[in-house]
Amino acid sequence: MTGIIRAGFLQFNPELGNVAGNIQKIEALLNGMGNADILVIPELPETGYNFRDYAHAFSLARELSRSVYLEFLVAQSRKRDVFIISGLAEKEGRDLYNTSVLVCPVRGLAGKYRKVHLFMNEKNIFRPGNLGFPVFDIGICKTAMLICFDWMFPEAWRIVALRGAELICHPSNLVLPFAQQAVPVHAMINRVFVVTANRTGTERGITFSGRSFISGPSGETLAMAAPQSDEVTLVELDLSLAHDKMITPLNHAFDDRMPEEYLPLSDPGQK
Amino acid sequence: MTGIIRAGFLQFNPELGNVAGNIQKIEALLNGMGNADILVIPELPETGYNFRDYAHAFSLARELSRSVYLEFLVAQSRKRDVFIISGLAEKEGRDLYNTSVLVCPVRGLAGKYRKVHLFMNEKNIFRPGNLGFPVFDIGICKTAMLICFDWMFPEAWRIVALRGAELICHPSNLVLPFAQQAVPVHAMINRVFVVTANRTGTERGITFSGRSFISGPSGETLAMAAPQSDEVTLVELDLSLAHDKMITPLNHAFDDRMPEEYLPLSDPGQK
Numbered sequence: 001m002t003g004i005i006r007a008g009f010l011q012f013n014p015e016l017g018n019v020a021g022n023i024q025k026i027e028a029l030l031n032g033m034g035n036a037d038i039l040v041i042p043e044l045p046e047t048g049y050n051f052r053d054y055a056h057a058f059s060l061a062r063e064l065s066r067s068v069y070l071e072f073l074v075a076q077s078r079k080r081d082v083f084i085i086s087g088l089a090e091k092e093g094r095d096l097y098n099t100s101v102l103v104c105p106v107r108g109l110a111g112k113y114r115k116v117h118l119f120m121n122e123k124n125i126f127r128p129g130n131l132g133f134p135v136f137d138i139g140i141c142k143t144a145m146l147i148c149f150d151w152m153f154p155e156a157w158r159i160v161a162l163r164g165a166e167l168i169c170h171p172s173n174l175v176l177p178f179a180q181q182a183v184p185v186h187a188m189i190n191r192v193f194v195v196t197a198n199r200t201g202t203e204r205g206i207t208f209s210g211r212s213f214i215s216g217p218s219g220e221t222l223a224m225a226a227p228q229s230d231e232v233t234l235v236e237l238d239l240s241l242a243h244d245k246m247i248t249p250l251n252h253a254f255d256d257r258m259p260e261e262y263l264p265l266s267d268p269g270q271k
Numbered sequence: 272m273t274g275i276i277r278a279g280f281l282q283f284n285p286e287l288g289n290v291a292g293n294i295q296k297i298e299a300l301l302n303g304m305g306n307a308d309i310l311v312i313p314e315l316p317e318t319g320y321n322f323r324d325y326a327h328a329f330s331l332a333r334e335l336s337r338s339v340y341l342e343f344l345v346a347q348s349r350k351r352d353v354f355i356i357s358g359l360a361e362k363e364g365r366d367l368y369n370t371s372v373l374v375c376p377v378r379g380l381a382g383k384y385r386k387v388h389l390f391m392n393e394k395n396i397f398r399p400g401n402l403g404f405p406v407f408d409i410g411i412c413k414t415a416m417l418i419c420f421d422w423m424f425p426e427a428w429r430i431v432a433l434r435g436a437e438l439i440c441h442p443s444n445l446v447l448p449f450a451q452q453a454v455p456v457h458a459m460i461n462r463v464f465v466v467t468a469n470r471t472g473t474e475r476g477i478t479f480s481g482r483s484f485i486s487g488p489s490g491e492t493l494a495m496a497a498p499q500s501d502e503v504t505l506v507e508l509d510l511s512l513a514h515d516k517m518i519t520p521l522n523h524a525f526d527d528r529m530p531e532e533y534l535p536l537s538d539p540g541q542k
Contacts, residue, residue: 116529120521132532152460152518154425155533162535178459181490185456188449189423219452247423250391258387261403262426262537264433268530 005140007038007167007193008234009212011225013201016048017060023072025230033232036082037140040197042212043087043115043148043171044098050121050203054096057125061089061096064109070101074108081105083138085145087171090114098126100145100171102136111136111145116156119149135163141239148172151179151196154186155265161190162254166242170196174209180224188219191253192242200228217241276411278309278438278464279505280483282496284472287319288331294343296501304503307353308411311468313483314358314386314419314442315369321392321474325367328396332360332367335380341372345379352376354409356416358442361385369397371416371442373407382407382416387427390420406434412510419443422450422467425457426536432461433525437513441467445480451495459490462524463513471499488512 010029014022022045033039043049046069051057064070069088077084083104090099090112098118102111114129115122133156135144144160146168160168170183179196187194194215199208210227214235223235245253281300285293293316304310314320317340322328335341340359348355354375361370361383369389373382385400386393404427406415415431417439431439441454450467458465465486470479481498485506494506516524 116532117527120519123521128529149522152524153528154429154460155528155536158425159533159535178490182456182459185453188453189425219449248391250394251420253423256388257424257426258399259537259539261387262430264430265426265536266530266533 005037009197011212038083041086042199061091077103085169113145115147157186184215187215191217276308280468282483311466312357313470332362348374356440384416386418428457455486458486462488
């Protein structure tokens, strides 16, 4: 796509286990948001993050067809005419996934991604994502979702960019300060925009770092939230910049790749 | 390896076509260097960079067996007991390669890499590297070489790190300012050290950006040269930090990869 879109993040402090309260907090921020085309909400914003164990997470996660939070997102998306990308705790039978949903004003749930690279105790709670790295054409842009610790794996960013993503939505619960340095480089190398929506606050001993940010295709940081504020921040993104993969008149970010040299990257033995 | 090594870069301003003069400049800087284990010299330092055309480059490139510059490097490496990594213009029959050599105090020429990702007019002069991305165990560490514009391709950095490189030597002739932002992130994500040796000066309309730098496995910049100085800068590197791939007690930078999900990276159709 080549138009200008208004995209941004919602940053706030969810409370572990208080789904109704977290939805209220999100709605209050949406009420003050103004006009937006795409909004990204953090990882696991309805449940909180630091579950005691699998049973605790299981009690809070929902099948998408029974999720009060997803219903809320669909209603908000329609009411405000905005695409919403948000994390949520997804249940499928006995399996839990750390999921991100894409909600469309017209169609409702339009796509999902299940986090592939799990962080710390998530490994004891969630299954790794089994949907690969999908890209969605939502009319105003092509977009993909990656979640939090996926930031550490350049493979994921490259794959969705190769598949045409112009805007990567990145719901997060970041603890370490490294993503604010690394994600703009993923954006630069793939010449895409990224919206990283992070949470704030402290939960059972873990403090989240806030500083949600928006990265541009030259590696610039277009906006950054405060470490501990509740806020919605929107920026106008010129998608033609993500469309242009020429680095010099003779160099193309993707066509200059040498895939035949990259076989070790998909070799399970090369660890 | 787990020891501490003294590694660094030599930054200077080569003169296009003046091989004898460039060798003299390098030798003068080596004379003031002090004690080092590994030294990285920029890309194409003996010939200069901005050749008029293939014929011009062909007249300056040498077969390795007949290279006065390689002879010089072997003698300097032996004399000063230092591993030297340097770019050079390599001829093989009618083919030219933008090559980096690894020179060992005891064995002389111990390895080479031919630049895979060619920048701008290099495409009209050099063939793309046909040696893949080799890693060399040189006793004091495992090392690999990448050259200049390879910085734009995270695939290359990942492959040599997966193959065990602890220190990546990066001879460069950088023009754009982006590598100083991107390379520390390659170092962080792969938890390796990188020495980027850049050149200075202006050559037939191209100005090189200097600011050679050394990156650490937490994404930190350990040293950076001035934009236009002649200098050798050395830093002590604790290789145990590049050996430790644990990010958290439950997360390993490489074992947490999901290679089976990364097939699109080596698919020539996925461009």
